[in-house]
Structures are given as structure tokens and as C-alpha cells.
Amino acid sequence: MTGLSTRLLCADRDVMNRVPDVVSPINVATTYRYPDNPDDFILAKDADPASLTTGRPLYSRLSHPNSSKCEAVLGDLLGGHAVVYNSGLSSFFAAITYYNPKTVAIGDGYHGVHGILDILSRNYGVKQVGLEELDKLSAGDMIHIETPENPYAKVHDLAYYVKKAHDVGAFVVCDSTFAPPPLQDPWEFGVDMVMHAGTKYFGGHSDLLAGVLVTKDSKVKTQLVNDRVFLGTNIANLESFLLLRSLRTYEMRIKRQSSSAEKIVNYLDVHRADYPALKVIHHSSLQKDDFVRRQMKGGHSPVFAIELESQEQAKNLPGKLNYFQHSTSLGGVESLIEWRALSDPHARLTLLRVSVGVEDPDDLIADLDQALKATK
Ligand SMILES: Cc1ncc(COP(=O)(O)O)c(C=O)c1O
Incomplete structure (x- = not known):
């Protein structure tokens, strides 16, 4: 298999290469001209939702050249279909919006994720239970497992939580920020979705905020991208340029x-x-x-x-x-x-x-x- 660094440099070669520059330029545009030829127009109602991040860019809240390039590289790195966000917390919010659980099992971990859950509990009555209370989960619920876990870098047994969740039809989202590839591969243990605060190791230079969700199912990616359009949480232009630069090394x-x-x-x-x-x-x-x-x-x-x-x-x-x-x-x-x-x-x-x-x-x-x- 092609080596990781090679893939980090090449995985986006065919994605939105609109200029011959070796380094993808920073795009500052928020909006992109429609095709000059009216025969090439595609009505919004006929557009293929799957092409939102790969087709001609329309408006940067939907996608833009460097967000698409980041997704190509991150998808390759993380072994699935990647969707990028403007922070790690935005990616968590997108995951919980997608699964829409009534109850979430969660351990300690990053306090900001608990902050989002507290908002959802306050507004919509989402229940929160500890990782030792998995008997309170039922179909459609979610385990959010951060491993290794902030701030002690404590490792949780992914296989155990995946079995417990799947036995009752619940889902497992793994926040793998503390051990990105090649340190651990959450897919090996059957998780449903992988999340990273891209602000950390993928950014790597303390100069950008980003998040990423990864799914094995292209239809889930399409839904996440559609949700992101309306949540307004796509990564910004400059940050996507910086993230792409960082991923190379x-x-x-x-x-x-x-x-x-x-x-x-x-x-x-x-x-x-x-x-x-x-x-x-x-x-x-x-x-x-x-x-x-x-x-x-x-x-x-x-x-x-x-x-x-x-x-x-x-x-x-x-x-x-x-x-x-x-x-x-x-x-x-x-x-x-x-x-x-x-x-x-x-x-x-x-x-x-x-x-x-x-x-x-x-x-x-x-x-x-x-x-x-x-x-x-
Ligand atoms: C494990 C973990 N998940 C998520 C986040 C949130 O990331 P962001 O600050 O990019 O929103 C952090 C931030 O420190 C984190 O440590």
C-alpha cells in the first residue's frame, strides 16, 4: 500500500485542481460564478446532493476548493468519507444532530462536549448517562467515547463499548483526537463514526480551528454535508488552506x-x-x-x-x-x-x-x- 506521507501529499491531486500551482492557493471568494454556457446550468432541485463537495463550487458555506481538498486527504488518512468543520466542537454537534439520540452515554473527556450536551439537555431533554450505565441505552441512542480521554490520556476499551451499543441498536461515535492515525484505528473495533478535533494534530501548528467526522457510508456523508450547509459550520477558507498545508507533514x-x-x-x-x-x-x-x-x-x-x-x-x-x-x-x-x-x-x-x-x-x-x- 502507498505510504502515509505519500498519500498525504497526493490524495487531493484530482480534487478541484483549478490552477497549476504546486501549493493550492488561498481562495477568499465566498461565491463562484455559474457556468458561462446556459446549457451547463443545473437546477437546484435536480442537483446531485453527493456532488456538493466535489462539483463546481457555488457558495463557500456549501463547499470550497480547499475544504474539498482537505476532505480528500482526511478521508484517505482516516479510512472513510470525511466531512470537515470549523471546529472540533462543530463536528461533535454535527454527529449528535445526525444520530439525534434520546440518551447519550459519555465519560469524562473534553469539557466542551459536555457543554453541548448540557445545552441539548436544557432545550430538548436529551438524557446523559455515565459509561457505567449502558443498561439505560436503547435503539437509536449513542455512546460518545473519547479515547484516549482528556486530560489523563486514559484508554477506553472500544470493542467493549461497541458490543454494548450494538446489542441494543445504539451507535458509537469515537473522538480519536488524542490518538490519530497511525496510533489507533477505531474502525478496527466497529465504531459507527470517528471524530477528530482537527485543531490539534492535523492542524499541528496552533494556528487553526477545525473538526472532522468520518463515516464508512457515502450516504451518511451526503446527509452530514447537507446538514452542514444549514448549520453553517463548514471550515473557513484560510483555515482550510492552513489545514491542507499541515496535513502534508x-x-x-x-x-x-x-x-x-x-x-x-x-x-x-x-x-x-x-x-x-x-x-x-x-x-x-x-x-x-x-x-x-x-x-x-x-x-x-x-x-x-x-x-x-x-x-x-x-x-x-x-x-x-x-x-x-x-x-x-x-x-x-x-x-x-x-x-x-x-x-x-x-x-x-x-x-x-x-x-x-x-x-x-x-x-x-x-x-x-x-x-x-x-x-x-
Ligand atoms: C478531545 C477533544 N475533542 C474535541 C475538542 C474540541 O475541539 P475544538 O477546540 O477545535 O472545538 C477538543 C479541544 O481541546 C479536545 O481536546
């Missing part, structure tokens, strides 16, 4: 970030005795369940979390670091650390989340080592 970045994170976590774990303030390290590489090895076949998440002994220590550690910037988010080429309570109202006050970038991992280890040793 994605394989190199994710492999380095994943292997660096594992190396750093292993170092901290082995040298725990040197860091009296360090109480817990959370990372998929330290999780012993059998399913972790089955699921994280291509490597571990580039995100890990640490808990320090006191709130004061957690608050002050970011300021002692030279290479990690104190900031929320993850997935970019620059390493970040976050005193998580600053952005997540539910986070423990002793928790720091770390997103490993592409710097030399030995420099990152030395930086964490000096900062942890200086934390008394």
Missing part, C-alpha cells in the same frame, strides 16, 4: 510527538524518586489493561498529565520551564503545559496537562527534570 510530526512523549513519560517514571513533588503520571503507556496494547498499535498519545503534591506546586511549575509554553490546547509542534484548572472547571487543582511537540525529546526531559527538582 502530519506523519512526521505525529510519529515524533508520540515517540517523544513515551520517552519522556518513561524517564519521569523511572526517575520518580528524584521528584518528591510528583505524585502521579497519567499516560496510556503506563496503563496496563490488555486492550491498550490492542488499541494503541501505532504508538501512544503525545499528551500526558501529571499530578503534583500541592495546588501551589502545580500553579508554579509552568513558570519554571524553558521549552514548554504555559497554554491550553495540544497537538502543535511546540510543547505546551497547562495548569488545567485554568481552562477546565472540573480539573483537579494539582493537575498539569502536557502536550509534547517536535523539539528534541532530550531537551524536553532536561527541562522537566530541572523544573521538577526545583519544585519543593
Whole structure:
């Protein structure tokens, strides 16, 4: 099979190549002229809905050249039909709009997804249950499973949740943001839809917001694209250009970030005795369940979390670091650390989340080592 980086550079070659430029240009147009020849007009009522993202662009809320190119590359990368959105949360909203469940089972995970569910519960009475309450699901309901899960990079057993859901006719949406390809492949375990905050590893440079849903069924893609037209959540012009640029180098970045994170976590774990303030390290590489090895076949998440002994220590550690910037988010080429309570109202006050970038991992280890040793 053609290698991943080759596909990331070529999968959109035949999609809306309107100019000979090697790098697809940024399109600023929101609207596109109809054909000059009236014989080529297609009435809206006769248009093939499946061609909305591949045919001649009409209006950028429907699709535009770089959103279509992103979908071609992401579809290839993620093994299905991809639909892009203007944020990770927009993609979650699109998934729940599509499945329209009465009850959603959900664990911890990204707090913004809970924010959307709370709106749906308030307005439409959507019920929320925990991942240990799957007996409350029935046909048409949904499990939203984020794995590895924010902020601890905890891996959940996808095969287990898929079986439980499918036994009662419910659906499973997997938010795979923390372990994009080739780290894990949720399709192997039978999920119904895959979601990513493209803002993170696909964007990779902390300069764009994007989301993506992937389905194995082209009819589902057509419905999602039609819904997106009316939700108004297509990715914007500049962001799609940036996303396409980023996808070209994605394989190199994710492999380095994943292997660096594992190396750093292993170092901290082995040298725990040197860091009296360090109480817990959370990372998929330290999780012993059998399913972790089955699921994280291509490597571990580039995100890990640490808990320090006191709130004061957690608050002050970011300021002692030279290479990690104190900031929320993850997935970019620059390493970040976050005193998580600053952005997540539910986070423990002793928790720091770390997103490993592409710097030399030995420099990152030395930086964490000096900062942890200086934390008394
Ligand atoms: C796991 C996960 N899912 C979804 C999102 C939402 O993505 P966005 O910020 O692009 O809306 C985030 C954002 O941090 C995330 O970490």
C-alpha cells in the first residue's frame, strides 16, 4: 500500500485542481460564478446532493476548493468519507444532530462536549448517562467515547463499548483526537463514526480551528454535508488552506510527538524518586489493561498529565520551564503545559496537562527534570 506521507501529499491531486500551482492557493471568494454556457446550468432541485463537495463550487458555506481538498486527504488518512468543520466542537454537534439520540452515554473527556450536551439537555431533554450505565441505552441512542480521554490520556476499551451499543441498536461515535492515525484505528473495533478535533494534530501548528467526522457510508456523508450547509459550520477558507498545508507533514510530526512523549513519560517514571513533588503520571503507556496494547498499535498519545503534591506546586511549575509554553490546547509542534484548572472547571487543582511537540525529546526531559527538582 502507498505510504502515509505519500498519500498525504497526493490524495487531493484530482480534487478541484483549478490552477497549476504546486501549493493550492488561498481562495477568499465566498461565491463562484455559474457556468458561462446556459446549457451547463443545473437546477437546484435536480442537483446531485453527493456532488456538493466535489462539483463546481457555488457558495463557500456549501463547499470550497480547499475544504474539498482537505476532505480528500482526511478521508484517505482516516479510512472513510470525511466531512470537515470549523471546529472540533462543530463536528461533535454535527454527529449528535445526525444520530439525534434520546440518551447519550459519555465519560469524562473534553469539557466542551459536555457543554453541548448540557445545552441539548436544557432545550430538548436529551438524557446523559455515565459509561457505567449502558443498561439505560436503547435503539437509536449513542455512546460518545473519547479515547484516549482528556486530560489523563486514559484508554477506553472500544470493542467493549461497541458490543454494548450494538446489542441494543445504539451507535458509537469515537473522538480519536488524542490518538490519530497511525496510533489507533477505531474502525478496527466497529465504531459507527470517528471524530477528530482537527485543531490539534492535523492542524499541528496552533494556528487553526477545525473538526472532522468520518463515516464508512457515502450516504451518511451526503446527509452530514447537507446538514452542514444549514448549520453553517463548514471550515473557513484560510483555515482550510492552513489545514491542507499541515496535513502534508502530519506523519512526521505525529510519529515524533508520540515517540517523544513515551520517552519522556518513561524517564519521569523511572526517575520518580528524584521528584518528591510528583505524585502521579497519567499516560496510556503506563496503563496496563490488555486492550491498550490492542488499541494503541501505532504508538501512544503525545499528551500526558501529571499530578503534583500541592495546588501551589502545580500553579508554579509552568513558570519554571524553558521549552514548554504555559497554554491550553495540544497537538502543535511546540510543547505546551497547562495548569488545567485554568481552562477546565472540573480539573483537579494539582493537575498539569502536557502536550509534547517536535523539539528534541532530550531537551524536553532536561527541562522537566530541572523544573521538577526545583519544585519543593
Ligand atoms: C478531545 C477533544 N475533542 C474535541 C475538542 C474540541 O475541539 P475544538 O477546540 O477545535 O472545538 C477538543 C479541544 O481541546 C479536545 O481536546
